[in-house]
Amino acid sequence: MMMESSKWLMIMVLCFAICGHGVKAWTGEIHGRVVCDVCGDSSVGPEDHVLEGAEVAVLCITKSGEVLNYQAFTDSKGLYTVAETMPKSDKWDACLARPISSFNEHCNQLGEGSLAVKFSYTHPSGKSHTVRPFVYQHKSVPSYCI
Template sequence: MDLLRKNMAGLALLLFVFCSSAQAWTGEIRGRVVCDVCADSSVGPEDHVLEGAEVAVLCITKSGEVINYQAFTNSRGFYSVAETMPESDRWESCLARPISSFSEHCAIRGDKHSGVKFSYKLPSGQTHNVRSFLYKPTSAPVYCS
């Protein structure tokens, strides 16, 4: 029994050494989708978040791999994608773009750009915040005039 315990302890130590020598990297991309009620291209008190909006995030890693993520906004209008991978494969640059708002009242893209490109140079455990994506209603309320 003592020999078995020593072997198990040795195996555990060996696994610890191998696992701790591998450099893991974790990144997160976060953003928000908003209904720009007055279509004024800014987020104000009259605007509201869009739950269930779809966003695509495309990232290129240091090793050249292209990874495509799909995210949906929560009840507060936020989406996020996160990944843990070897440091050698970490994200190098990404593109976040809105796909659909899934709101029948606020479904027209409110900004001119089809997405946001950015370099991801943050250390492990840090979050890149993307500017809000805006949708506008088919017709603005009277109080917006």
């Protein structure tokens, strides 16, 4: 029995050495923020706030041509992140990030220029890409903004 388990262990070690040889892992990360532009003035001011729970989609195509679709939700700081570890030969080549929805009942109108962001992913392993903020606006501008 002991002999049998050591044979399997040797086979697994050999397979790992042969199969894993030359394959380099690559890790990428994309992150961004979703903000409520309360006054609709297209600038971040003291009246604006981040949106928790906003949904963002990130679509990436790899160097090998595979299309990967990610979904992320913002945290309490309005931040979303998608990350992936894969063989270096399959790393992301280009990506498109776009807002899907804001679940904030007062701030759910997509702001101008916030439809999508397309970008090439040229970062080395372990480095991240920051997407410009996506902006939602109030249904009606509060009176203190006018």
